[in-house]
Amino acid sequence: MRTLPKLLPDRSALFLDFDGTLADLAQRPDAVQIPPTLVALLNSLQERLDGALALITGRAREDLEPMLASPWPWPAAFEHGGVRLSYQGHATTARPEGLSRAIAAAQHLVERHGGLLLERKQTSMALHYRLAPSLETLCLSTMKRAVAGSPDLQLLHGKAVLEVKPTRVSKGSAIEAFMKEAPFAGRVPVFAGDDVTDEAGFAVVQRLGGECIKVGEGSTRARHRCPNPEALRTWLADSLLTTHNTEP
Structure with a gap:
């Protein structure tokens, strides 16, 4: 397994898990601490990628909005894809029987x-x-x-x-749906996640020719790994700065 890619490609479609990936895990979900620069980093990445950034999380939208931003500014798949918010703001929901x-x-x-x-x-x-x-x-x-x-x-x-x-939804199916829509279509998917629930996303992204990053320890099908959320945030920020510094 390789370490992180040197840079985030300009033509990426970037998909990011939240808990354990962008933010460190806590004893309780409501005790997670948000790094003070995280929202600005996500906004800058979305701008650089012409909108092609989405959060792919098991969290409910109602949980994350108070922590990150309200009204919600980014495309996202909440509840492992059970609730999906498109770039255009259209929401789809799938509540299962039982x-x-x-x-x-x-x-x-x-x-x-x-x-x-x-x-x-x-x-x-x-x-x-x-x-x-x-x-x-x-x-x-x-x-x-x-x-x-x-x-x-x-x-x-x-x-x-x-x-x-x-059963019929997953982080993988959510990413696949995004990749058929603007502004994600035609780009190279990149997905970072930390847990077993992210493996379905890794499978889809690698089948589509993209790159996956496993955050933390544990077996995975992802080809890249970084030790913790701080390392991932640093890589994302460095990719943003390096690209901006090399533009004419």
Whole structure:
């Protein structure tokens, strides 16, 4: 596996995960700290790429807007692609059958055990056990039973989190949809992510001839890696500055 590419290509379509990629992970999702220069960096990258930048995240839009920007300024796929906001501002939503049952099972765990946190979203849910790692096996078995027999639901096991989302959507399908639309179409996709939920995006991007960056440790199909979000942010900023400095 190679380190980061030397520069971000000018004709890139840039896709970025949020937690663990742009921002460091925290014990709770609402405790994530936003670097003070992050919003300006994203705006500058979007301008340089003629709009071809999108966030691809498991977060709900309602969670990220208070932390980053309101009204929301960038194309994005929220909830692993269950909610997608195009460059033109059009939103699409896919709520799966059986989600309420999965949410009820997770809520039952939260009420009985301390240290668990449930995120309810429009098209998905996330059960966090970072503060109670000894409950991982119980949480996993409970959520497996909750989605059993529901073909519209997929259970994902991430970093101290179990997420239930629509089977027919993923970060990969969201990126593929963006790549068929302006201003992303005809560009080389570049996607950075840190978790198992990003692997579907890596598969699509590399099939389309693009480049993928794994942030942090762990097995991956991505061809590039960097150690942490700070290193990725530095690379993005350096790519922006280097390109601007070399323009006539």
